Amino acid sequence: MIPTIVTQKDLRQTHGWSRYLIRTLCKNVSFTLAQRGLRLYSVAELNRAIEAKLAQPRIQEKTHRTLLKTHDQFSGKSNVIQVDFLKKLPPDQKLAMLMREREQLREQGNQLLEKIEVDLAEARQLL
DSSP states (O other), X not given: XXXXXXXXXXXXXXXXXXXXXXXXXXXXXXXXXXXGGOEEEEHHHHHHHHHHHHTSSSOOHHXXXXXXXHHHHHHTOSSOOOOOTTTTSOHHHHHHHHHHHHHHHHHHHHHHHHHHHHHHHHHHHHO
């Protein structure tokens, strides 16, 4: 699960950021104060700050690895390895499999649309 907000403590303990790195990246990111004085940072804004830092040409290798790892975790790509399972299939089997998947997705989409229409009708009746 990808968090939507993080604290400086999370960045230090979970992601291995140094205090200096936290200070430099979080200084331009807006935060909200929560209970007990914790600063909560939006993951989306931190991701933008990380991308800006990674775009800088002069960055230490360790810092680059740390930021890249955190960026991947925040983007939901931390342990995902993309593999083409259809690569060894002949084109006609590949096409048939993709068409079956498309039909399954279409059926799921239609079921969701029907459920949404029912929920909307119930909501209109309540108004």
